[in-house]
Amino acid sequence: MTAVRTVTVVGASLAGLHAARGLRSQGYDGRLVVVGEERHRPYDRPPLSKEFLTGDGDPGEGLGPLALTDPEEEAELDAEWLLGIRAEALDTAAGEIRLTGGRALRTDGVVIATGATPRTLPLPPLDGVHTLRTLDDALRLRAELRAGAERAVVIGAGFIGAEVASSCAALGLDVTVVEAAPLPLVPQLGEEMARVCAGLHARGGATLLCGTGVAGLRGAGRVTGVELTDGRVLPADVVVVGVGVRPVTGWLEGSGLALDDGVRCDEGCVTALPGVVAVGDVARLAQPGTARTVRAEHWTSGMLQGDVAARNLLAGSTVERFDALPYFWSDQYGARIQYAGRRASGDTVRILEGDPADGGGFLAVYERDGVPTAALGVDRPRPFMRLRRELARAPQPAGR
Amino acid sequence: MIPVCRIEDLPEGESVRIEAGDATAPIAVFHTDGAFYAIDDTCSHQDASLSDGWLEGCYVECPLHAALFDLRSGEPTCLPARKPVRTHAVTVVDGMLYVHPAVQTVPGQPVHAAPEEAVA
Numbered sequence: 001m002t003a004v005r006t007v008t009v010v011g012a013s014l015a016g017l018h019a020a021r022g023l024r025s026q027g028y029d030g031r032l033v034v035v036g037e038e039r040h041r042p043y044d045r046p047p048l049s050k051e052f053l054t055g056d057g058d059p060g061e062g063l064g065p066l067a068l069t070d071p072e073e074e075a076e077l078d079a080e081w082l083l084g085i086r087a088e089a090l091d092t093a094a095g096e097i098r099l100t101g102g103r104a105l106r107t108d109g110v111v112i113a114t115g116a117t118p119r120t121l122p123l124p125p126l127d128g129v130h131t132l133r134t135l136d137d138a139l140r141l142r143a144e145l146r147a148g149a150e151r152a153v154v155i156g157a158g159f160i161g162a163e164v165a166s167s168c169a170a171l172g173l174d175v176t177v178v179e180a181a182p183l184p185l186v187p188q189l190g191e192e193m194a195r196v197c198a199g200l201h202a203r204g205g206a207t208l209l210c211g212t213g214v215a216g217l218r219g220a221g222r223v224t225g226v227e228l229t230d231g232r233v234l235p236a237d238v239v240v241v242g243v244g245v246r247p248v249t250g251w252l253e254g255s256g257l258a259l260d261d262g263v264r265c266d267e268g269c270v271t272a273l274p275g276v277v278a279v280g281d282v283a284r285l286a287q288p289g290t291a292r293t294v295r296a297e298h299w300t301s302g303m304l305q306g307d308v309a310a311r312n313l314l315a316g317s318t319v320e321r322f323d324a325l326p327y328f329w330s331d332q333y334g335a336r337i338q339y340a341g342r343r344a345s346g347d348t349v350r351i352l353e354g355d356p357a358d359g360g361g362f363l364a365v366y367e368r369d370g371v372p373t374a375a376l377g378v379d380r381p382r383p384f385m386r387l388r389r390e391l392a393r394a395p396q397p398a399g400r
Numbered sequence: 401m402i403p404v405c406r407i408e409d410l411p412e413g414e415s416v417r418i419e420a421g422d423a424t425a426p427i428a429v430f431h432t433d434g435a436f437y438a439i440d441d442t443c444s445h446q447d448a449s450l451s452d453g454w455l456e457g458c459y460v461e462c463p464l465h466a467a468l469f470d471l472r473s474g475e476p477t478c479l480p481a482r483k484p485v486r487t488h489a490v491t492v493v494d495g496m497l498y499v500h501p502a503v504q505t506v507p508g509q510p511v512h513a514a515p516e517e518a519v520a
Contacts, residue, residue, distance in 0.1 A: 018479075044446070051447060073482070300465065303480060329464060338464075381452040381463035389454070 004108045004275070005030045007313065008097055009079075010087045011113030012036025014044065014299065015280025017068055018306025019111040020077055025307075026314055032079040033105065035097070037114075038134055039084040042068040046299055048138040049163035050331050053145065054170045066135065087114070090255040092273050109313050112252070112263055112271075112278040113306075116245035116297065121155065121214060128223040129239045132164060141240065145171055149237035152176075153226045155214055157184035157198070159330045161242030165206045166332045168238075175206040176234050178226065180213045189339065192349050193364060193376055196356040197337060203359060204333025245297065247282040260284060262295040268318035269309035275316075277309040288321060298328045325392045336381065340388040341366065341374025352387075353380055363387065404429050404497040410436070415460075417441050417451035424501045427488055430471055433457055437471035438488035438499045445481040 007023055009016045012034050020034060036042075043066040052059065052066070069077070082099070089098040090110065097105045118131035128149075130141045145152070145168060152168040154161045157179035168175045185194040201208040209228070218225035218233060226234045247262040257271055258264035262284030269277045269285065278284075280302035284295040296302075301324065308322045327340040343366040354362030361379025365372050365387060372391055377384030402420050410416055415430045426441040428451035437458070441451050448464035455461075458471045467481035474484040489500040 021479075047446070070482070381449070382454065385454045385461065385463050385466070 004028070004314065006033065006107045007031070007109035007111065008033040008035060008105055008107040009111040009113055010035045010097065011111075011115055011280070011282070012038065012040070012042050012081065012083060013113050013115050013280060013302070014042060014068060015115070015283075015302035015306050016111065016113030017042040018303050019113060019277075019279050019310050020079055020306075022307035022310030023314065024077055026311055028310070028314055030108075032077065033107070034079045034081050035085055035087050035099065035105070036081070036083045037086045038136070040135055041074070041081065041083070043135055044068055045133070045135075048135065049132055049160050050167060052138055053142050053164070053167040059139065059142070063135070087251050090252055090257070090276075092255060092276065108275055110276045111306075111309060111313065112276065112282055113280050114248040114251070114282050116247045116281040118241065119244045119246055121241055121243060123214070123217050123241075126217055126219050126223040127221060128219070128237060129217065129241065131241050132160060133245070141238070144238050145173065150174060151234075151236050152238045152240065153178060153234050153236040154240045154242060155226070156180075156242035156244070157201070157208060157210070158242060158244060159185075159188075159328070161240070162197075162201065162332045163330060164240050164242060165201065166204055168240075169204050169206050169333065173238075177201055177206055177208045178212060178214060178228065178234070179208065179210045182211045184208075184210070189376065190343060190345070190347065190349065190366070193356075196362075196378075197332075199359075200333045200335055203335075206333075245281065247284075247295065249282060260293070264293065266318055267321040267323070268312045269305050269322060270312050270318045275313065277313045279305040279309045285322060288323060296326055298326060300324065300327045325388065327388065335361070335378050338377045338381065338384045338388075339374065340384075341372070341391050343374035344368065347373050349376075353383060354378075401491075402427075402499045402501065404499055407431075407436075407492055407495055407497050410497060413455060415451045415453075415455065417449060418499065420499070420501050427499055427501065428453075428460075429490065429497070429499060430455060430460060432471065436490040436492070436497060438490045439469065439471060439474050440485040440488075442485075443467060443469075443481060444476065444483040444485050450485070 009020050043063045086100045087097050118133050152173045152175045154165045154177045157177045165175050165177045183194050213229040215229045216227040223239050249259045263278040265271050265278050265285050267286045267288045281297050284293045287294050304324050305322050308320050311320050312318050330337045347366040347368045349364050352363045356362045363380040363383050364376045366374040375387040410431045418427050428441040429438045432455045443462045448462050452463040453460040459468050465480050468477045474487040486502050488502050491498045
């Protein structure tokens with residue numbers, strides 16, 4: 001790519017910010033525009049389901065401790081922030097991004113960082129029913145949880161659902177978690193470890209109902225209950241739907257980009273269109289050495305991909321791959337879960353420390369033919385990080 | 401001045417977290433590279449305990465997001481952390497390890513530990 005004078009980052013998110021940082025740190029001194037649909041500067045989302053919901057004090061108007069930048073860094077970044085504005089279309093032939101209100105933004109390079117949006121269920125739009133993704137979502141939920149709600153029903157026992165349930169329980173609500181699968185988190189952790197993590201709900205005083213779907217909601221205007229497919233009705237003052245997310249790619253229809261549950265990229269976040277890269281939850285990357293593609297919804301992936309994408313965008317070709325070991329963590333009911341690696345169905349689990357059966361912390365390693373593939377720790381941060389480092393250094397089994 | 405432990409109870413490569421009372425945030429004390437160091441225990445980036453972190457030379461890696469902090473200065477050496485943690489002076493008297501919590505709280509101006517006193 002020659003003469004890049006303007007790069008536009010679409011998505012004022014963790015991944016978008018790190019791409020902007022990466023561009024500047026690698027010497028890009030042209031015009032840098034950051035478009036964000038939310039009204040906020042980049043902030044950290046992981047606390048929104050955890051301490052942000054349970055914390056004391058008024059969260060106030062500003063981002064507070066959630067802010068990912070400070071005025072000093074923002075001055076260094078020297079970006080134009082177009083916040084509260086949505087990108088509606090990408091027209092690479094014209095070299096333009098069309099924004100809400102018909103405005104067009106001329107640009108030479110594009111970083112797609114539009115993230116993901118919560119999946120919803122076909123339920124009536126009643127008050128008291130929430131999804132949780134953004135700070136504004138969290139502010140609304142936080143206010144309701146503190147306004148006298150006594151019974152919460154969380155639909156979906158994935159990580160967000162479990163964390164929200166944990167926060168509700170910590171606030172003293174009576175909490176029921178409804179999960180359609182026979183056991184939550186099996187794709188992520190495998191059955192054996194998923195069973196252990198599902199046990200955290202009971203330990204934290206919440207009820208987990210598995211193997212039942214949601215048939216509908218009760219209430220007129222405001223939700224009063226959740227009807228299950230098995231006929232039961234759970235009374236509820238607040239309902240949180242946590243059934244996963246879908247990547248935000250609607251604005252890219254017709255752009256010529258390959259869209260397949262995310263924006264298809266090579267292993268270096270580079271799309272098939274010149275000057276267009278994608279990072280974070282929206283990016284579906286080729287996996288080196290396999291025919292598979294991967295769209296990670298992990299905080300660390302979002303952070304690290306920004307730098308790789310920036311380098312490749314400026315180079316005009318893929319000079320660096322994103323090959324970091326997948327890593328995520330979750331805080332639930334006072335326990336800190338950490339996972340790293342690439343486990344596959346059929347990997348065996350070996351406990352290295354502690355005993356999952358006694359409800360305390362433990363460290364587990366997943367293995368395939370005696371070779372470690374992934375690590376799972378519950379309240380074992382130090383040995384977990386040691387194992388994570390070893391996994392990151394070791395060659396992965398073929399096809400991972 | 402807060403007593404931590406006997407020096408033989410904190411061998412090379414180990415760390416301990418101390419609650420220094422309501423007025424001071426928890427402090428992490430490390431024994432690495434032949435010296436003792438003390439810094440604020442809570443990562444400047446997110447809620448994680450640095451005393452659980454991985455030690456490599458004079459650096460500790462945050463156990464949650466792998467931000468690296470220089471134990472001598474409290475400065476982060478890589479993202480995601482951008483702000484330093486405070487450092488605290490450490491002394492050894494008659495085989496007993498003590499931490500002197502820093503009184504200043506100005507971000508970016510950490511008080512340096514006294515390495516000549518800290519060598520075990």
